[in-house]
Amino acid sequence: MNEVVSRAVEIIRNTKVPSLRIMEVCGTHTHEIFRMGIRKLLPENVDLISGPGCPVCVTPVDYIDEAIWLALEKHATICTFGDLVRVPGTKQSLQTARGLGGKVVTVYSPQDATAYAAQHPEEQVVFLSVGFETTAPSDCISVKNAIKEGLHNYAILTSNKTMPGAYRAMKDSADAFLYPGHVHAITGTGLLKELCASGVSGVVTGFTAAEITTALATILTRFQEGRPFFENCYPRVVKDEGNPAAMRIIDEFMEPCDAMWRGIGMIPASGLKLREAYADYDARIKFGMPKIEGKPNPACRCGRVLQGEIKPCDCPLFGKVCTPEHPVGACMVSGEGACSAFYLYGNK
Numbered sequence: 001m002n003e004v005v006s007r008a009v010e011i012i013r014n015t016k017v018p019s020l021r022i023m024e025v026c027g028t029h030t031h032e033i034f035r036m037g038i039r040k041l042l043p044e045n046v047d048l049i050s051g052p053g054c055p056v057c058v059t060p061v062d063y064i065d066e067a068i069w070l071a072l073e074k075h076a077t078i079c080t081f082g083d084l085v086r087v088p089g090t091k092q093s094l095q096t097a098r099g100l101g102g103k104v105v106t107v108y109s110p111q112d113a114t115a116y117a118a119q120h121p122e123e124q125v126v127f128l129s130v131g132f133e134t135t136a137p138s139d140c141i142s143v144k145n146a147i148k149e150g151l152h153n154y155a156i157l158t159s160n161k162t163m164p165g166a167y168r169a170m171k172d173s174a175d176a177f178l179y180p181g182h183v184h185a186i187t188g189t190g191l192l193k194e195l196c197a198s199g200v201s202g203v204v205t206g207f208t209a210a211e212i213t214t215a216l217a218t219i220l221t222r223f224q225e226g227r228p229f230f231e232n233c234y235p236r237v238v239k240d241e242g243n244p245a246a247m248r249i250i251d252e253f254m255e256p257c258d259a260m261w262r263g264i265g266m267i268p269a270s271g272l273k274l275r276e277a278y279a280d281y282d283a284r285i286k287f288g289m290p291k292i293e294g295k296p297n298p299a300c301r302c303g304r305v306l307q308g309e310i311k312p313c314d315c316p317l318f319g320k321v322c323t324p325e326h327p328v329g330a331c332m333v334s335g336e337g338a339c340s341a342f343y344l345y346g347n348k
């Protein structure tokens with residue numbers, strides 16, 4: 001164990017705090033904290049709760065149904081990250097749609113999707129554009145490249161989300177927040193300072209053992225001071241100004257829109273859609289998509305898990321009906337999902 005981790009662990013073990021709820025906004029933090037056994041270090045009265053920062057988990061059922069509609073009704077080739085293929089829609093998943101003749105190709109980036117479109121000019125290709133500020137720049141660059149290369153068989157189906165609205169919606173859900181370093185590497189720290197000024201405490205951090213334990217030790221220490229705090233525990237990556245070039249490319253191609261978050265509902269101006277100038281690359285417009293309203297499985301408690309109201313193991317389906325092999329909700333599918341983390345590593 002290196003010196004930084006040892007010192008942080010000592011603080012975590014020895015700091016006496018009253019009951020404290022810390023929300024891991026980011027699903028990667030949830031998984032890394034479990035994987036490295038950090039939960040076991042925390043005092044009993046410190047509770048780590050999951051938040052809305054897993055992009056696949058917060059993508060609503062309607063969106064999966066839209067992608068299936070494109071695959072089966074419009075015979076578009078769907079290019080997507082692997083996790084989304086297994087997320088249940090209202091009646092089926094993209095994996096099921098594949099079995100019904102839909103073409104669903106797993107890719108690792110939107111650039112893979114434009115390359116696929118270039119190699120298959122006879123197919124109409126749609127990339128499933130989900131994620132936060134971290135991934136939106138590369139989604140925009142894929143449209144920019146498609147325009148540059150004259151690819152008329154490429155479009156994106158947007159369900160991009162931005163964190164400010166989610167933070168405001170969740171601000172009373174925890175005593176302190178563990179903010180996602182990769183998002184704030186793009187957006188900077190301005191919003192987090194504003195939240196602090198309005199009484200919301202949190203620490204932004206990275207994903208190594210040293211970064212996570214330092215952040216938790218900081219929260220425990222600062223919480224004792226009894227006033228709102230913000231600290232950047234990831235200064236090698238997160239700068240106050242963020243990444244202006246990445247923010248510019250988002251702003252050039254996308255504009256804010258109201259967005260549905262699975263289980264949370266509509267959060268005003270918390271989504272991104274392509275600007276009108278790029279309508280030819282917007283799959284909903286290009287294919288004349290009707291309004292599709294999905295129905296989530298009423299037994300799934302993903303919404304309450306994503307708001308930190310319950311632990312995954314409090315869901316009656318957890319580990320019985322719902323497992324990573326047979327997921328009922330998105331939180332059990334995604335590699336960043338809280339339910340899959342609890343299933344893989346067990347509670348505490």
Ligand code: SF4
Pocket residue numbers: 299300301302303305312315316317318319322323327328329330331332333339
């Ligand atoms: S265990 Fe399954 S059904 Fe329950 S909340 Fe998680 S994903 Fe939904």
